[in-house]
Each structure stands twice: as C-alpha cells, then as structure tokens.
Amino acid sequence: MADTAFGWGIVGFGWVARDHAAPAMLAAGHRIQAVCDPGDRAREIAAERFNPIGGVHERLEPLLNDPAVQALYVATPNHLHRSAVEAAVAAGKPVLCEKPMAATLADAVAMAAAVQRGSVLYGTAFDQRHHPAHAAMRTAVAAGLIGRPTAIRIAYACWLDVGWSMTGEGDNWRADPKRAGGGALMDLAPHGLDLVEFLLGDPIAQIAALTQRRVQGYDADDGAVLIGRTGCGVLVQLHVAYNCPDALPRRRLEVLGSAGQLVAVNTMGQDSGGQVTFTDVEGTSCVLPVPDASACPFARQMAAFAQAVAQGDQDGFSVRRDLHTMHLLHQAYAGDDPCR
C-alpha cells in the first residue's frame, strides 16, 4: 500500500534536526522522505536513525527533484537559510525554515520577495508558538484573565562558550557573527519577540537594545537586553544571554495585566513542560491548567505546517510577520552602541 504520510525533506541534519525536528516529524505521523547535509557524520546518523526512502544526500538538488518531498525543513546555520529557501521556492516546495529567518535583514527581504513571487507557503520555525503552555497563556489573555495587558518580561538564557557543540561535530558557528548574523540577541531574542505577537496578537512596533561581550571572549554578543512597545502600548523587556550557566534559573516568561499576572517558568525551550502560575488582584496564585500539557511543541509545529500545506491556510505561518521580526532584530542591533 502506498505511504500517504506527509513527506519531508530535511536540509541540514545537525542538532535541532536530528534531536528535535526529525523525531517530531515521525511523532506527527509524517515521513522523512530525504535528507541532505554536506557532513559525513550527519549523513551517517540520518541513514542509521531514520533510513529515508528518498536517500541521504550531500546536496539539495535530489530533494528538490523528488516529488515525494512535500515540504522542506531548513536547519542549516543561519547564513545558509537564504539559498536553501530560495531554491525550495524556485522548485515550488513549501518551506519551514529555522529561526532566525536569516543572518541578515537583506537576506530576509530577498527571501520574503521570493516567497511572495512564488506563492509558496513559508514559515519560520517558531516552535514555541506550539508549546501547550504558551497556547494556554494566549487563550487566557484573550479571555481577559489578566485584564488589560500592560507588559511582558522575558528572561531566556543559556551557556554557550566558544567550544560549545550539541553534536560534537563542526565548529561553533554561533560564535561567528558573520554566519550567525549576531550573537545571543540574534539566536535567542527571535523566540521572545515572536511570542509577544503570539500571546497578545499585538506585534512589537518599537525596539531598542544594549548588548554585551562580557564572559565568552568571542566576537558575537554574549548577552543583550531589549526593550520594546507593541502597537497597542504593551511594554516588553527581554533579557537574552549566552553567559548564564545552564543550572541557574534562566527561562521565565511573565505577562502582566491590570487584573493579574501569568508567570511561566521553564516553558521556553525545545520541549514541553514547565509551569504557568496565575496570580489574581488579591494576590492569590494557582497553577494555570494547560490542555494537552505534555504535547511536543515540535510535533505540533510539524502537524500545523503540514495542515497549512494541505489546506492552503496561511494563518499560522506568515512570511510578512517573520520579516517584521527580522526588522526588529536589525533595529535592535542598529541602535546599539556595543561595549567591548
């Protein structure tokens, strides 16, 4: 019997693809049709663990030419997103591309133009939109649980030294601003900026940032504080860092309102879990119920993208929204006066 499962082509089989995205595709009931990666070890692992029927390739072309590849998932280092996305669009393949959309605003502008010309579904892989706790927070905010939203405060940090690697292969491209497009701000802030829009339905309109190179000794920033304001006037404060030991408290998302607060601890990241606490105006706290709390954010993201491909429904994925986030990142860096 023919395999009718949704078929993915994976471009770049490093940490996020092998540990999170590929298992999530299978968890969503999809098929990994083909993989490409120039790295010998990455290709060996793809073949051993997932044995794609369309093969494991050094180059992208076989994936573009495979009619059973229904969408591409791009998880290369940031500076290579543009070429893969443009090739996917030229081949008429829908494409889910990892965050940040690109290493530079110019690349992102070109990608968005290609997507709009090609009328192909594009999504930046903001998996944290699909975290069950974040979905529950969004529902609670929309239902008026915290009254009028006033501010969002986020801390999202980790430890990333110059030799950091999750796979033990390749060099640490995140420490190289040319390939990464920046440092901690470029890598970690996109999630928070996107979550503000997701939680409030109200994108950030103005932004400013200060970066630091405080601990790690590479050229990329190892910490940043961003402040912003949404179109409706909600204030945003975001601290991101590569200089926070992983054992310390480092993942916190607070949504403040005129009638209460939601505080999520350890929800930001690749996995489900964490906890959300609601505190009302009397100061009484309770745990916010989260439907489907253990659902995998990556698997939900893959399912949502496949559904969007099937139904032509682009509500959940928007190249215009993702390009706006890239403008915010660009403005944040442009207004900074780096302290070295």
Ligand SMILES: NC(=O)c1ccc[n+]([C@@H]2O[C@H](COP(=O)([O-])OP(=O)(O)OC[C@H]3O[C@@H](n4cnc5c(N)ncnc54)[C@H](O)[C@@H]3O)[C@@H](O)[C@H]2O)c1
């Ligand atoms: N959403 C998340 O939570 C999350 C988490 C980690 C990484 N990411 C994003 O995913 C992307 C990849 O990050 P990573 O940590 O997996 O990096 P990584 O270095 O572990 O993997 C990148 C892979 O891309 C391969 N590659 C290089 N050039 C290629 C090319 N031309 N064609 C195909 N493959 C190529 C490399 O050989 C490597 O295997 C980045 O954009 C990163 O920001 C997102």
